Amino acid sequence: xxxxxxxxxxxxxxxxxxxxxxxxxxxxxxxxxxxxxxxxxxxxxxxxxxxxxxxxxxxxxxxxxxxxxxxxxxxxxxxxxxxxxxxxxxxxxxxxxxxxxxxxxxxxxxxxxxxxxxxxxxxxxxxxxxxxxxxxxxxxxxxxxxxxxxxxxxxxxxxxxxxxxxxxxxxxxxxxxxxxxxxxxxxx
Amino acid sequence: xxxxxxxxxxxxxxxxxxxxxxxxxxxxxxxxxxxxxxxxxxxxxxxxxxxxxxxxxxxxxxxxxxxxxxxxxxxxxxxxxxxxxxxxxxxxxxxxxxxxxxxxxxxxxxxxxxxxxxx
Numbered sequence: 001x002x003x004x005x006x007x008x009x010x011x012x013x014x015x016x017x018x019x020x021x022x023x024x025x026x027x028x029x030x031x032x033x034x035x036x037x038x039x040x041x042x043x044x045x046x047x048x049x050x051x052x053x054x055x056x057x058x059x060x061x062x063x064x065x066x067x068x069x070x071x072x073x074x075x076x077x078x079x080x081x082x083x084x085x086x087x088x089x090x091x092x093x094x095x096x097x098x099x100x101x102x103x104x105x106x107x108x109x110x111x112x113x114x115x116x117x118x119x120x121x122x123x124x125x126x127x128x129x130x131x132x133x134x135x136x137x138x139x140x141x142x143x144x145x146x147x148x149x150x151x152x153x154x155x156x157x158x159x160x161x162x163x164x165x166x167x168x169x170x171x172x173x174x175x176x177x178x179x180x181x182x183x184x185x186x187x188x
Numbered sequence: 189x190x191x192x193x194x195x196x197x198x199x200x201x202x203x204x205x206x207x208x209x210x211x212x213x214x215x216x217x218x219x220x221x222x223x224x225x226x227x228x229x230x231x232x233x234x235x236x237x238x239x240x241x242x243x244x245x246x247x248x249x250x251x252x253x254x255x256x257x258x259x260x261x262x263x264x265x266x267x268x269x270x271x272x273x274x275x276x277x278x279x280x281x282x283x284x285x286x287x288x289x290x291x292x293x294x295x296x297x298x299x300x301x302x303x304x305x306x307x
Contacts, residue, residue: 005194008197008198009197012197012198012201012235015201015205015235016201016204016205016208019205019208019209019228020208022208022212022224022225022228023208023211023212023225028218028220028221031221031224032224035224035227035228038228038231039231042231042234042235045235045238046234046238049238049239049241049242049259050241050242050246050247050248050249050258050259051238051241051248051259051263051264051267052248052250053264053268054234054238054264054267054268054271057268057271057272058231058234058271061271061272061275062227062231062271062274062275065275066227066275066278069275069278069279069282070220070224070282072282073220073282073285073286074220076286076289077220077285077286077289077295078289078294078295081216081217081218081220081221081296082217082218082296082298082299084215084216084217085217085298088214088215088217089215091214091215092210092211092214092215093211093215095210095214096207096210096211096214097207099207099210100203100204100206100207103203103206103207104200104203107196107199107200107203108196110196110199111240112191112192112195112196113194113195113196113197113198113199113239113242114242114243114244114246115195115243115244116243116244118240118243120240120241120260120262120263121243121260125262126260126262129249129260129261129262130249130251130258130261133251134251140250140251140252141249141250141251142249142250142251142258142261143249143261143264143265143268146261146262146265147265147268147269151265154265154269155269158269158272158273161273161276162272162273162276164276165276165277165279165280166276166279168280168283169279169280169283172280172283172284172286172287173283173286173287176286176290179290
């Protein structure tokens with residue numbers, strides 16, 4: 001357990017360092033790479049937390065696909081950002097510290113990390129999923145049986161969201177090459 | 189005291205990451221950077237949820253003979269859905285930025301607002 005705790009602390013510290021790096025760099029290409037590293041680190045963290053399904057989704061989608069999307073965007077737009085204005089930075093810092101302090105205060109009511117008597121583990125659903133699902137669904141991976149069966153409508157909603165987003169992206173970008181050509185034609 | 193610190197450490201770090209993401213969204217004017225900040229915020233929420241599902245001495249929720257304690261699978265399912273929805277929103281946001289860049293020639297919030305004022 002202690003060994004796990006050390007890995008936990010180290011991974012979280014690396015995540016914080018990466019996030020600060022992302023906030024302070026102005027070249028966007030390294031920022032995209034750091035965002036990929038951030039995703040991979042969080043995937044490692046999810047493995048440590050026994051969330052293996054979440055970990056491989058995060059590694060494939062968060063570190064893989066999102067990084068590609070960022071790089072594609074840089075190819076179509078710019079790769080550097082302008083420096084932030086000091087007044088805006090101060091306002092942001094104040095807002096962030098106030099919100100953070102409130103949230104920190106709220107954590108005092110949270111059950112301690114990995115506590116066996118936490119409400120989440122004593123809820124009847126926990127037993128339903130980890131014991132009864134073996135007879136009801138007969139799929140060893142509980143996450144799969146919950147995702148596809150107990151909360152199947154959730155997953156259907158998720159697919160709807162992806163479909164909508166896909167159509168929206170297509171509608172936004174489909175006319176791009178045509179517009180570019182006509183814009184060039186106007187210049188000549 | 190040390191028990192309380194270690195017991196809440198994960199949540200504090202998650203809040204710290206959340207606030208880093210929020211800071212990027214507020215302070216930076218570059219739209220792509222804002223989306224990256226939003227992604228950091230999002231992942232920190234995942235970390236918060238997944239931390240809550242962990243149980244002392246538990247293993248991954250894959251039913252097998254001989255294991256008695258599993259980490260709670262429900263947060264895993266919810267976050268699995270959230271990751272995929274997050275990618276969908278990121279893709280849509282980036283597509284909008286590409287269109288904005290085409291129309292304004294810039295992905296900086298200040299310049300876009302200025303151009304709108306002048307027009």
